[in-house]
Amino acid sequence: MKFKSKASLIPYLLWVALFVIAPIGLILYYSMLDLNGDFTLANYQNFFTPAYLTMTLTSFWYAFLITFFTLVISYPTAYFLTKMKHKHLWLMLIIIPSWINLLLKTYAFIGIFGLYGPVNAIIEVFGFDPKQILFTDFSFVFVAVYIFIPFMIIPIFNALDKMNPSLIYASRDLGASAFTTFRRVIFPLTIEGVKSGIQVTFIPALSLFMITRLIAGNKVITLGTAIEQQFLVAQNWGMGSTIAVFLILIMFASMLFTRTKKKGGRA
Amino acid sequence: MANDIIIRFDNVTKTYNSNTTVLKGVSFELERGKFYTLLGPSGCGKTTILRLIAGFDTPTTGDVFINGKRVNDVPANERQVNTVFQDYALFPHLNVFENVAFGLRIKKIKEAEIKVRVAEALNFVNLTGYENREIAEMSGGQRQRVAIARAIVNDPEVILLDEPLSALDLKLRTEMQYELRELQQRLGKTFIFVTHDQEEALAMSDEIFVLNEGNIQQSGTPVDIYDEPINRFVADFIGESNIVNGIMLEDYKVQFAGEVFDCVDGGMKPNEKIDVVIRPEDLHVTTPEAGKIIVRVDTQLFRGVHYELSTYDEDGNEWLVHSLKRAEVGAQVGLDFEPEAIHIMRLNETEEEFDARLEAYTNEV
Ligand SMILES: Nc1ncnc2c1ncn2[C@@H]1O[C@H](COP(=O)(O)OP(=O)(O)OP(=O)(O)O)[C@@H](O)[C@H]1O
Numbered sequence: 100m101k102f103k104s105k106a107s108l109i110p111y112l113l114w115v116a117l118f119v120i121a122p123i124g125l126i127l128y129y130s131m132l133d134l135n136g137d138f139t140l141a142n143y144q145n146f147f148t149p150a151y152l153t154m155t156l157t158s159f160w161y162a163f164l165i166t167f168f169t170l171v172i173s174y175p176t177a178y179f180l181t182k183m184k185h186k187h188l189w190l191m192l193i194i195i196p197s198w199i200n201l202l203l204k205t206y207a208f209i210g211i212f213g214l215y216g217p218v219n220a221i222i223e224v225f226g227f228d229p230k231q232i233l234f235t236d237f238s239f240v241f242v243a244v245y246i247f248i249p250f251m252i253i254p255i256f257n258a259l260d261k262m263n264p265s266l267i268y269a270s271r272d273l274g275a276s277a278f279t280t281f282r283r284v285i286f287p288l289t290i291e292g293v294k295s296g297i298q299v300t301f302i303p304a305l306s307l308f309m310i311t312r313l314i315a316g317n318k319v320i321t322l323g324t325a326i327e328q329q330f331l332v333a334q335n336w337g338m339g340s341t342i343a344v345f346l347i348l349i350m351f352a353s354m355l356f357t358r359t360k361k362k363g364g365r366a
Numbered sequence: 367m368a369n370d371i372i373i374r375f376d377n378v379t380k381t382y383n384s385n386t387t388v389l390k391g392v393s394f395e396l397e398r399g400k401f402y403t404l405l406g407p408s409g410c411g412k413t414t415i416l417r418l419i420a421g422f423d424t425p426t427t428g429d430v431f432i433n434g435k436r437v438n439d440v441p442a443n444e445r446q447v448n449t450v451f452q453d454y455a456l457f458p459h460l461n462v463f464e465n466v467a468f469g470l471r472i473k474k475i476k477e478a479e480i481k482v483r484v485a486e487a488l489n490f491v492n493l494t495g496y497e498n499r500e501i502a503e504m505s506g507g508q509r510q511r512v513a514i515a516r517a518i519v520n521d522p523e524v525i526l527l528d529e530p531l532s533a534l535d536l537k538l539r540t541e542m543q544y545e546l547r548e549l550q551q552r553l554g555k556t557f558i559f560v561t562h563d564q565e566e567a568l569a570m571s572d573e574i575f576v577l578n579e580g581n582i583q584q585s586g587t588p589v590d591i592y593d594e595p596i597n598r599f600v601a602d603f604i605g606e607s608n609i610v611n612g613i614m615l616e617d618y619k620v621q622f623a624g625e626v627f628d629c630v631d632g633g634m635k636p637n638e639k640i641d642v643v644i645r646p647e648d649l650h651v652t653t654p655e656a657g658k659i660i661v662r663v664d665t666q667l668f669r670g671v672h673y674e675l676s677t678y679d680e681d682g683n684e685w686l687v688h689s690l691k692r693a694e695v696g697a698q699v700g701l702d703f704e705p706e707a708i709h710i711m712r713l714n715e716t717e718e719e720f721d722a723r724l725e726a727y728t729n730e731v
């Protein structure tokens with residue numbers, strides 16, 4: 100029995116070694132090389148200069164904004180979805196766009212937001228001058244939120260759907276208003292769904308680079324775009340890896356932050 | 367004494383999805399401080415009635431009154447009613463103490479008083495010491511008792527209990543029956559209790575409502591309902607009974623099983639077709655010569671207190687008999703009974719007609 104269960108772990112361990120440990124090791128290794136391939140800690144020193152620290156903060160800020168708006172839109176949407184008659188069908192309709200390639204969706208937004216796109220056409224109908232919507236912070240956050248919404252809705256929908264509706268009646272029965280019921284029963288019971296939604300939004304949002312480039316047009320410099328630039332433009336693999344090391348650390352930190360806590364305690 | 371009516375249903379109907387009518391014009395009045403039981407088979411609308419009282423649903427037509435006030439549009443959190451849910455509906459993210467304290471916290475009761483009242487409620491349901499348990503760590507019966515504690519701790523005017531003892535073992539169940547009844551009498555609150563279990567209903571209630579398919583079949587004290595069931599359904603549902611077709615020849619003379627018997631009922635048309643009910647415990651086994659009906663014993667079950675005999679007469683009617691003595695399977699025996707043991711039920715008689723007739727004829731006897 101014991102032997103068998105250990106043997107069955109082998110493929111898993113191999114997978115982890117090859118695709119998790121080895122890449123992280125490589126990144127760590129490269130992060131300690133300079134442009135000539137010699138050992139150095141200069142990259143780490145570099146990271147703590149204002150330029151990179153600002154970049155880290157900006158990344159955080161945008162990831163926070165994106166996560167925040169995604170949550171604000173997704174929670175009520177998920178809530179109303181669970182109340183619908185054909186809820187799984189509606190959920191499907193919301194999920195389907197997430198199957199389309201990210202690049203395609205991004206290009207679609209370039210068309211929509213462009214100077215000659217439908218949004219500006221509508222603005223002109225109302226008698227205003229066409230506006231530059233692309234390459235703004237707004238369009239960047241908007242598109243990112245659009246892309247992350249399905250990933251946020253799914254865990255929240257599942258948590259809400261799993262909840263026993265009698266609990267809401269019980270809360271009302273015990274004198275709680277609709278708002279108190281939400282605060283003391285519905286939200287605490289779906290917090291796990293919200294946490295997984297935040298994880299699948301916040302962490303990828305930290306390292307977005309393609310949307311950043313195409314929609315924000317290099318105005319938004321995040322850790323993701325910085326890594327891309329170091330590897331592809333500056334060819335400075337050492338610095339790129341160093342930023343990646345910090346990105347990984349931040350990801351772990353945010354996972355710890357949103358990890359599932361033990362149940363219990365006060366309402 | 368209109369003052370003492372705490373809950374009134376006025377011709378309430380409830381329809382789901384515009385085609386399934388779950389309640390078909392239910393009217394009743396409940397007096398303050400009594401123990402009521404809704405009894406009926408699965409799906410007859412018991413929970414629906416409780417939901418209408420608690421405020422989770424509104425009647426499709428008709429009105430619900432609490433304390434003389436029409437409450438059709440009053441939300442659940444503004445009603446002085448607490449419910450013990452059929453599926454317990456305990457909050458899984460809170461421990462036992464916090465589940466019970468939930469209603470008190472909403473009312474912003476002081477922490478010290480909450481502690482005292484929760485301890486009292488838990489003590490009542492024999493769960494002292496379980497305060498810090500998670501709900502997931504409780505057994506079904508323990509959860510059920512937490513649900514009872516969570517409702518009674520709020521001290522509401524009306525407590526609705528939807529099959530609150532169904533998950534308990536026989537001993538604990540009997541104990542809780544006594545304690546709930548005792549609690550109800552001590553607090554003087556109105557209890558509305560739902561059960562499938564007719565023995566539980568008979569043992570605990572001041573008044574029983576027997577429901578079937580969204581209609582109240584009969585209401586009355588346990589003794590009334592047991593002794594004078596209005597129709598086959600009630601007779602069958604409340605205790606075991608022998609129901610056979612008969613003819614009411616004239617007042618106090620009834621014919622069934624091929625014989626004419628004296629009885630204590632009247633008020634029907636001559637030669638009216640009726641149903642006759644005789645309870646198994648009212649039948650006594652004697653010799654064939656001394657018996658009013660002659661039957662053959664088909665099977666015999668030992669039930670602890672008595673033997674349950676299944677016997678058949680010559681016409682093929684089955685007669686269940688509860689006998690303290692053993693009988694021989696296959697033997698011919700006589701069954702004896704008193705005229706009072708014969709209960710006559712008219713076909714399709716409504717509760718009002720039934721009550722009026724009963725009034726007229728029991729006074730004479
Ligand atoms: N939300 C609903 N939509 C449609 N039909 C419903 C709904 N709730 C209940 N019903 C139907 O109403 C009928 C009565 O339900 P109710 O829950 O009152 O039964 P009950 O007497 O409590 O039964 P049980 O003893 O099994 O709990 C059932 O036939 C049920 O299918």
Ligand SMILES: [Mg+2]
Nearest residue numbers: 412413452528
């Ligand atoms: Mg029910």
